[in-house]
Amino acid sequence: MARELIYAFRVMRLPLLDAGGATIGRIEDLVAVPGRPARHGQPRSAPRLVGFVASSQQRRIFVNANRVSELSSDGARLKSWDVDLNPFKPRPGEVLIGEELIDRRLGDETVSDIGLVAAGDGRSSWWEIDKVRLARRASLGRRSTYRLADVAEVPGLFTDPTAMEAEAARLRDFHPAEVAAVVRALPDHQRRQLADALDDQRLADVLEELTEEEQIRIVEGLDRERLEGVFDEMEFDDVADLLGQMPAAQQERMLDAMDDEDEAVVRRLLSYEAGTAGGLMTPEVIVLGPSATVAEALAQIRDPDWVVSIATQVFVTQAPFKTPTGKFLGVVHMQRLLREPPAMELRQLVDDVPIVPPTMSDREVAVQLASYDLLAIPVCDEAGRLLGAVTVDDVIDRMLGTEWRKRHRPTSTAAAPMAATGRSG
Structure with missing residues (x-):
């Protein structure tokens, strides 16, 4: 049975609705990531929708696709009432369908629209790109012709980012514990590549979900400027826990990457013995x-x-x-x-x-x-x-204890495909 297509051009400018159906904004664009390449006998997966760019309260915000319960002619309805009003910032590996795909020239044809379908694996659901509507300009006096192609027939649709940039984009807004499970399943060199693809705040959140040993293996490969940015986003007690596991010389190098005020706070936390209230506490309170x-x-x-x-x-x-x-x-x-x-x-x-x-x-x-x-x-x-x-x-x-994070597997079904990919590659 053919799956019902939802066209991107029609989605753009739809109202953004809260869980009760009230309009709180308007959809401006759709954010997608390329499919994973074929590997180990598995075909290349279809490009997936990760979210929407919407205007709300005079801001351009990102709405995760997992937070949208329904797409219809009435609008995109959210599952819950809360909205993240942080400004939208495109990330490496992401593609804006309206801005970057529609009207793109591919040989003698032009992309006129993108067809999305609902998909799922029994545990979770998502939207993926299934069809591409292509237009060919006719000779003088004739109408343009159109055809609907499977996305697999249009290999030039996406400019492939690095594998880890695409993975970082797919993991946008997953819980840090779920991303940590993906990181843990990767070999060391891919962990570092994924860390490079994450922004400072996201990497800091993920590091806090890893064991100190796993944290060290990632941060020791970061340059001074990146260290300073990541440490600035981490909780002071988590930074102190991490540095407390390092040899003195390495610890000093990490401390030297902080500004003077933050360094003083972390040194004070490091002065307390492990296993005490001082070693556990956070100095950042209201x-x-x-x-x-x-x-x-x-x-x-x-x-x-x-x-x-x-x-x-x-x-x-x-x-x-x-x-x-x-x-x-x-x-x-x-x-x-x-x-x-x-x-x-x-x-x-x-x-x-x-x-x-x-x-x-x-x-x-x-x-x-x-x-x-x-x-x-x-x-x-x-x-x-x-x-x-x-x-x-x-x-x-x-x-x-320190080993529970290694044994822990997040129950969110959204993270399951990511973790499986990490194990396979």
Whole structure:
């Protein structure tokens, strides 16, 4: 049975709809990646749609194809209500169908449209390029002629990127743990190639999902400028964990790649013994003074860069408000903030919570977190200054040991084809 074609030209300018059907933007273009080349007796796979470029709130944003539940004449409807408003930036290996494929000359023909079909493997679904509508300009006085070709008949449609650039594009917006599973399945030289194809933020996120041994094998091949960019995107505690596994000479080379302020923070974290609260803590937490308001606190919590375990509470201290802070006063939990008027000062809402010294063992920290049902626990020095916080996810990582990441296989079906490809090549 022939699969129903969806033409790219018709998709472009369709409304972008939220999960309830309300218009929140408009589709401007479609983002595709080339299919994987034939290997080990398997035919070349079809080029795949990875997402849409849309205009929303006067921004040009990327919408992952996995987040779209339905494409119809009414528009592209999202599965959920949230939208990532970060500006769209094309990545190596990606092709904009409207901007780069439609109207492209291929010999004496021109690409007039691209036909997409829904595909799947029983575990996940996607859209792939199936047909190419080609136009041939006729001689004077005659109409142009058109034909519909299988995508496999048009080998010049894509300019092939490197294999790892294409793979990095396919992995756009997959969870870092899923990408880490792909990286782990690759031989060392392909790991480095994939690392080169990822941008700094994406590589930093993936490194945080790998073991320290696997991280070292990747970062030791990066030049100084790339190291500086990647370290700038990583959490300080993750950088410290990574550097703590390196020989002294290599550690100094990595520290030298950081700016002076970041280097000082990481050196302070490295000064704590492994297996202690100081060795586990992150110095990056939300810190405000007692006169700050509920509105100010909620504005901080809304920042999407905060991990969930940190964004559930605000740490209230005397000045200065950067770790090490002034005297620690307590915390205000997000649920309390949501119940109080915006102008109320935090001094009226502070709750006492247990604090731990940087020398406390990781096991005792885990007991404190469990006993008080906390997602993060403050770490304070003898003078009562806030040094940072230990989050429950970091404690779980420590309790599971270093080998769990190697054994872990993400349950997302979206990552499964990627991991299989890594094993085969």
